[in-house]
Amino acid sequence: MVDVVESARGEAPAESKPRRPLPSWIITVGSLVVLLGAWEILGRDINPVFGSYPSAIAEAFWQLARTGKLWTALLDSLRPFLLGYGLAIVVGIPIGLVTGRFRAVEAAIGIYITAGYAMPLVALVPLLVLWLGLGFAVKVAVVFLMSVFPICINTWHGVTAVPKTLIEVGKSFVAPNTVILRRIILPATLPYMVIAEFFTSISGLGAIIITSANNFDTATMFVPIVVLMVMAIGLNYLIGAVERWVAPWQAEIAGREE
Numbered sequence: 001m002v003d004v005v006e007s008a009r010g011e012a013p014a015e016s017k018p019r020r021p022l023p024s025w026i027i028t029v030g031s032l033v034v035l036l037g038a039w040e041i042l043g044r045d046i047n048p049v050f051g052s053y054p055s056a057i058a059e060a061f062w063q064l065a066r067t068g069k070l071w072t073a074l075l076d077s078l079r080p081f082l083l084g085y086g087l088a089i090v091v092g093i094p095i096g097l098v099t100g101r102f103r104a105v106e107a108a109i110g111i112y113i114t115a116g117y118a119m120p121l122v123a124l125v126p127l128l129v130l131w132l133g134l135g136f137a138v139k140v141a142v143v144f145l146m147s148v149f150p151i152c153i154n155t156w157h158g159v160t161a162v163p164k165t166l167i168e169v170g171k172s173f174v175a176p177n178t179v180i181l182r183r184i185i186l187p188a189t190l191p192y193m194v195i196a197e198f199f200t201s202i203s204g205l206g207a208i209i210i211t212s213a214n215n216f217d218t219a220t221m222f223v224p225i226v227v228l229m230v231m232a233i234g235l236n237y238l239i240g241a242v243e244r245w246v247a248p249w250q251a252e253i254a255g256r257e258e
Contacts, residue, residue: 056219058221060219070208073208079136095155096152097155111150125142133168200221205228208221209224
């Protein structure tokens with residue numbers, strides 16, 4: 001009745017303001033609080049040999065951090081990982097770029113990249129040990145092999161997903177292939193680059209996990225696992241931040257809400 005009267009007076013009914021969605025970080029924090037709370041309550045009823053709970057893991061973390069054992073182990077784990085993963089980026093991204101850009105290169109080496117991606121590379125670890133020994137070099141080689149094929153194939157697929165209109169615009173301005181690769185394909189490929197996982201137990205943190213498991217110290221065993229999970233999440237957010245800085249249009253193209 002009110003709407004009819006307002007319409008008769010020439011007044012439009014007041015429109016309700018759209019509700020703003022909750023920020024993603026609030027949803028994430030809420031989910032984390034619920035998970036940790038449930039884990040804390042339920043974990044206290046589990047035999048410590050078979051499981052642990054957040055407060056016990058936090059106490060074990062403090063003990064390892066206070067003695068310096070955790071930081072030493074973390075450094076021992078990070079050195080081969082960073083070097084191996086860095087080499088995988090240096091090798092994998094250029095190969096993926098040229099494979100996706102040039103049909104002849106794709107026909108020549110695409111089959112080997114796909115085969116390497118599907119091959120169970122963990123089976124090569126004993127052979128790598130025979131070649132490189134048990135020291136730093138074999139750890140770098142394992143991380144490199146586990147990382148280079150995922151990076152290469154995701155870059156390759158990212159290049160093939162670049163809209164052809166962008167490349168045609170570059171060609172219309174007589175841009176050489178090197179400029180097209182650097183200025184058009186590489187920024188558009190950035191969202192397809194992923195963080196390689198830790199496929200192997202690298203000495204420092206792996207040693208803590210194995211020693212704690214052998215001593216049935218479940219809380220201490222969980223500390224390196226949680227550290228690795230937090231590092232993976234942090235690296236994932238770092239890559240996302242780099243993407244938003246270098247290629248801010250990607251979120252709009254994909255229809256993602258911030």
